[in-house]
Amino acid sequence: MNRAIDLIFHNTTRFFAISVLIVLVALFAVLFNEAKPAMDAFGLDFVVNSKWAPNMEIFGGFPAIYGSIVSTLIAMLIATPIAIGIAIFLSELAPPWLAVPVGMAIELLAAIPSIIYGMWGLFYLAPILRDIWGGNGLGLMTAGIVLSIMILPFMAAITRDAMKTTPDILKESAYGMGATRWEVLKDVVIPYVKSGIIGSIILALGRAVGETMAVTFVMGNAHKVPDSIFKPATSIPVTLANEFTEADTDLYYSSLFYLALILLLISFTVIATAKFWFLRNLRERRI
Amino acid sequence: MLKKTVAALAAGVMAAAAANISGAGASFPAPVYFDWAYLYQKETGNRVNYQSIGSGGGIKQISARTVDFGASDKPLKKRKLDKKRLYQFPAVIGSIVAAYNIPGIKDGELKLENSDLADIFLGKIRYWDDKRIAEDNPGLKLPHKEIVVCRRADGSGTTFNFSYFLSHVSSEWADSVGIGKALDWPTGLGGKGNEGVSSLITQNPYSIGYVEYAYKVKNGFGAAVLQTKSGKWVEAKEENFKAAAKYAKWSPENHFHQILALQPGDESYPIVAATFILLPRENSEMNKEVVRFFDFAFKKGDEDARKLGYIPLPAETKEMVRRYWMEHGIY
Numbered sequence: 001m002n003r004a005i006d007l008i009f010h011n012t013t014r015f016f017a018i019s020v021l022i023v024l025v026a027l028f029a030v031l032f033n034e035a036k037p038a039m040d041a042f043g044l045d046f047v048v049n050s051k052w053a054p055n056m057e058i059f060g061g062f063p064a065i066y067g068s069i070v071s072t073l074i075a076m077l078i079a080t081p082i083a084i085g086i087a088i089f090l091s092e093l094a095p096p097w098l099a100v101p102v103g104m105a106i107e108l109l110a111a112i113p114s115i116i117y118g119m120w121g122l123f124y125l126a127p128i129l130r131d132i133w134g135g136n137g138l139g140l141m142t143a144g145i146v147l148s149i150m151i152l153p154f155m156a157a158i159t160r161d162a163m164k165t166t167p168d169i170l171k172e173s174a175y176g177m178g179a180t181r182w183e184v185l186k187d188v189v190i191p192y193v194k195s196g197i198i199g200s201i202i203l204a205l206g207r208a209v210g211e212t213m214a215v216t217f218v219m220g221n222a223h224k225v226p227d228s229i230f231k232p233a234t235s236i237p238v239t240l241a242n243e244f245t246e247a248d249t250d251l252y253y254s255s256l257f258y259l260a261l262i263l264l265l266i267s268f269t270v271i272a273t274a275k276f277w278f279l280r281n282l283r284e285r286r287i
Numbered sequence: 288m289l290k291k292t293v294a295a296l297a298a299g300v301m302a303a304a305a306a307n308i309s310g311a312g313a314s315f316p317a318p319v320y321f322d323w324a325y326l327y328q329k330e331t332g333n334r335v336n337y338q339s340i341g342s343g344g345g346i347k348q349i350s351a352r353t354v355d356f357g358a359s360d361k362p363l364k365k366r367k368l369d370k371k372r373l374y375q376f377p378a379v380i381g382s383i384v385a386a387y388n389i390p391g392i393k394d395g396e397l398k399l400e401n402s403d404l405a406d407i408f409l410g411k412i413r414y415w416d417d418k419r420i421a422e423d424n425p426g427l428k429l430p431h432k433e434i435v436v437c438r439r440a441d442g443s444g445t446t447f448n449f450s451y452f453l454s455h456v457s458s459e460w461a462d463s464v465g466i467g468k469a470l471d472w473p474t475g476l477g478g479k480g481n482e483g484v485s486s487l488i489t490q491n492p493y494s495i496g497y498v499e500y501a502y503k504v505k506n507g508f509g510a511a512v513l514q515t516k517s518g519k520w521v522e523a524k525e526e527n528f529k530a531a532a533k534y535a536k537w538s539p540e541n542h543f544h545q546i547l548a549l550q551p552g553d554e555s556y557p558i559v560a561a562t563f564i565l566l567p568r569e570n571s572e573m574n575k576e577v578v579r580f581f582d583f584a585f586k587k588g589d590e591d592a593r594k595l596g597y598i599p600l601p602a603e604t605k606e607m608v609r610r611y612w613m614e615h616g617i618y
Contacts, residue, residue, distance in 0.1 A: 054442065055450075055467020126490065136435050136491050138476055221440035221477025232476050242479055246343035246442025246468060 031264060034257035037250060046258060052223035054247075059255035063223045065262060067140060067235035071215065072208045074144025074229065075151060080201060082148075083155035088185060090156075091163040103160065109153035118217035121146035126218060133230050138220035140229040146214050151204040158203065162196025163189055202274040206267055212237040236263040306576040311338040312345020312358030313444050314480055315499050316379055316562040320358070322591045323584040330587075335580055342444035343468065349373065349565045356577045357565035360444020361468060362544045372568040374615060375542040376608045377561040378581060380532050380598040383449050384523040384558070386508035387495040388488045389415060391428065394509040395522055398423045401514045401557060405457030407434055407495060409464070410474030415493060430493065437487040437496030440477025442469035448560040449497045452548040456557075497558075500528070501596035513557050516549045521556050528598050531555035537604055539611040559598070566617070574617040582609070582618070 038046065042059060049060025086106065090099050121142060129145075130137030166189050174184045190197070220232020221242060236259050247253040310320070317339035324335035340348075342359040349357025350371045358378070368375055385404055387397060399407075403419050406412045412419060416429040439446045447468045454461040464470055476491070478484040484496045485506045495511070500523065503510050510523035521527050534550035537543050547559045564581065566574050585608070589599035600608070612618035 051471060053465075053471030054469035055465050056471070058471070122486070122490065130491075136476060136494075216479065221479075222472065222475065234477075242440040242477070243442060243469060246341045248343035248346060248442070248468070252469075 028261075028264070031257055031261040035254055035261045038254035038258040041251060042255075042258075046255070047262070050223075050225055054243075054249075054252050057249065057251050059251065059258075061236075061255070061259050061262060063225050064234050064236045064239045064259055065266075066225050067143075067219065067233040068209055068237070068263065068266065070229065071140050071143040071147060071219070071233075071235055072205060074141060075147035075208045076201065076205060078145065078148035079152045079155055079204065083152050083200070083204075084159055084197065086152075086156040087159035087163055088189075091160045092181070092185060092189065103157075106153045106156050106160075110157055112150075113213075114150055114211055115213040117146050117150045118214040121214065122217040129230075135230050136220070136232070138218055139226060139231045140219070140233045142218040143215045143233075143235070144229070146218050147208045147211060150211065150214055151208050154207065155200045155204045158200035159193070159197050162193040162200070165196070166192045198274065202271060205270055209267055209270065210237055210263065212241045216241050236260070236266075306333045308333065308335045308356070308573075308577055308580060309338075309354045310335065310345075310356040310358060310564075310577070311340050311348045311354045312565075313342045313360045313562055314339040315342075315360050315381055315443075315445050315560075316358065316597070318501060319379055319588070319592050319595050319597050322595060323580070323588045326587060326591065327580055327583050330583070333576070333580070341442065342447075343442050346565065349567065352567055352570075355566075355570075355573050358562060359565060360560060360562045361447045362546065362561070362563050363542075363565070364544055365541045368542050368565075374566040374568060374574075374611075374617070375544070375563050376581075376611055377537070377543050377545075377600060377604065378564050378584070379592055380528070380547065380559055380561045380600065381596070382500045382523070382528040382531075382556060382559040382598070383445055383452075383497050384500050384503045384508075384510040385495060385513065386485075386488055386498050386503045386506075386510055388492055388508060389430065390492055391430070392509060394507075395512060395524075396424075396427060397509065398512040398520055401452075401456035404511070404513065405453045405460045408436055408438070408453060408473070408475070409457070409460060410436070432493040435487075435491040435494035436475030437478060437484050437491070437494050438472055438475045439469075439479075439484060441479050441483075443480075444468060444560075444562070445481065445497065445499060446470065448546070448548060449558060451546055452558045455549055499596070504596050515553060515555050515557060516551055517553070519553050521554060523556060525593070525598070527554050527556040528559050531557070531559045532561075532598050532601060535561070535604070537607055539607060539614070543608075543611075561600075568615075571617055578612050578617050582612075585609075 038059065046061050047065065048062050050062045051058050051060045090103055125146065126137035126142055129142055170188050171184055174188045215235055216238045219234055219238050221234055221238065222232040223234055226233045240256055240260060244256055247256055320337045324337060328334055342361055345357040345359050348354045363375055385399060400423060403412060413433060414431055415434055416431045421429055450466045450470055454466050464473065476487050478487040481498050481502045484498050485502045488494045488496045488508060489506060512520050512522050515521045530552055531547060531550040534552055534555060535545055535547055537545055547561055549557050566577060585605045592599045609618060
């Protein structure tokens with residue numbers, strides 16, 4: 001009887017685990033299948049071609065791919081140092097009466113739906129940026145800033161939690177040997193939680209690269225590779241969100257799927273590289 | 288107790304008897320369809336559920352027969368209708384205006400030659416005080432500010448009609464950009480839907496964009512004075528839209544396929560567009576329900592359509608549509 005329960009339990013959990021794999025494979029298969037006509041028509045030129053003219057049946061994905069990568073990079077450049085700074089302050093430096101409310105505020109910020117960041121970006125941030133940089137305040141830079149604010153609390157919260165796992169005994173030993181606060185941070189805490197920090201960066205990167213709503217509002221929606229990051233551009237999720245409902249020719253529809261497939265491959269590559277390269281390096285160094 | 292149950296049952300039966308019509312498509316006429324649906328339900332108890340998902344979506348859904356009627360701003364050609372086995376007729380007429388937000392310049396003060404409008408959207412005229420704009424507006428103090436072009440980011444029947452107009456007033460537009468629901472825009476910011484473009488215009492001083500007239504009224508934008516087909520100045524107002532609608536040459540033989548831009552006449556506003564209803568050819572019982580709704584709208588919906596900034600079909604056109612219904616046995 002017990003054996004039977006064990007067996008059922010074993011098989012059910014195995015089925016759950018495998019179903020994830022099935023979903024992943026099915027996703028790839030569907031995207032690939034739907035993207036096939038566009039792949040046949042444009043081949044790999046799709047990735048480097050910049051012209052997107054649905055009415056002439058010419059599709060090139062470069063502006064969207066470029067916009068996705070650049071806006072994400074800007075967001076990471078802004079968010080990473082600030083998030084790590086916040087985490088250090090909250091876990092190591094702040095007195096409890098400040099650390100607790102600020103920590104809670106950050107967790108709350110992480111729960112705000114992304115569309116709210118988008119609306120805030122369009123109605124408040126864009127006019128301010130317009131006054132600073134000129135132009136119309138919509139573009140890659142604005143998208144990058146909105147994204148960075150969106151992923152910041154998330155990164156800060158994970159990094160802070162990771163830092164809290166540093167054993168006190170390690171820190172106390174360092175202080176006992178006469179280390180300053182800065183030295184303890186640099187040589188004890190940060191090396192100890194490096195994988196946690198990288199993990200939070202990867203998760204945030206994954207969130208930023210696929211973000212749709214926050215960015216649709218502030219990207220400017222132009223299928224062009226802009227000559228400056230202050231000019232309107234587009235990204236893959238933004239293009240998909242804007243154009244799917246009205247994609248009425250087969251090639252148009254298929255080209256959007258091709259873009260979706262490329263987005264999936266980008267996120268996949270980012271996470272795979274991070275997992276297999278950064279984290280392995282870390283593990284080796286620690287041993 | 289028994290009485291209550293009977294009453295409840297009766298209500299249930301009646302609700303089942305009332306028709307439930309579902310439609311999907313163009314966002315351009317959505318406000319007036321919602322209004323008509325409300326009137327219709329009040330009067331007859333029949334519900335019309337319209338989803339404003341865009342013309343392309345409407346064509347797709349009615350082709351797949353997942354809704355009872357589809358709506359499109361872009362008329363389908365006879366060949367395509369035959370292939371997809373659809374009927375088509377116009378429901379209401381709307382107009383597209385060049386709406387601007389220029390501090391200091393009021394509604395109807397700015398005159399733009401049709402070809403200059405095309406050059407603005409091509410990115411060739413970049414400043415408001417460009418001499419090509421200035422020469423038509425001697426009394427206006429035009430600012431030396433960069434023009435912020437606002438246009439659609441999604442595919443749209445409004446874009447189709449606007450680009451059709453631009454292609455006929457600028458050969459450069461016709462050659463380099465062309466006509467379509469989604470375009471390779473040479474310049475500008477993209478917004479999703481008429482609402483999105485409206486909010487971009489509101490947000491950005493010194494901007495210009497094209498929106499359906501109702502959105503211009505709702506947001507209090509200025510609308511540029513454009514030119515008729517023969518080059519006369521014509522304001523974006525109701526009489527001029529109506530003047531243009533009069534010239535439409537409808538023909539039931541090709542299922543009313545007709546693009547209304549650039550009609551002749553000295554008062555004809557150049558960018559008016561009819562919006563169309565698509566019905567499946569096989570489902571005649573449901574079609575009768577849908578036709579009953581539009582017949583009701585033709586009879587009682589004119590006032591509301593006008594209030595919302597649309598132009599009701601002229602009486603002769605309505606008669607023509609009714610004959611078309613009768614001919615196909617759905618009236």
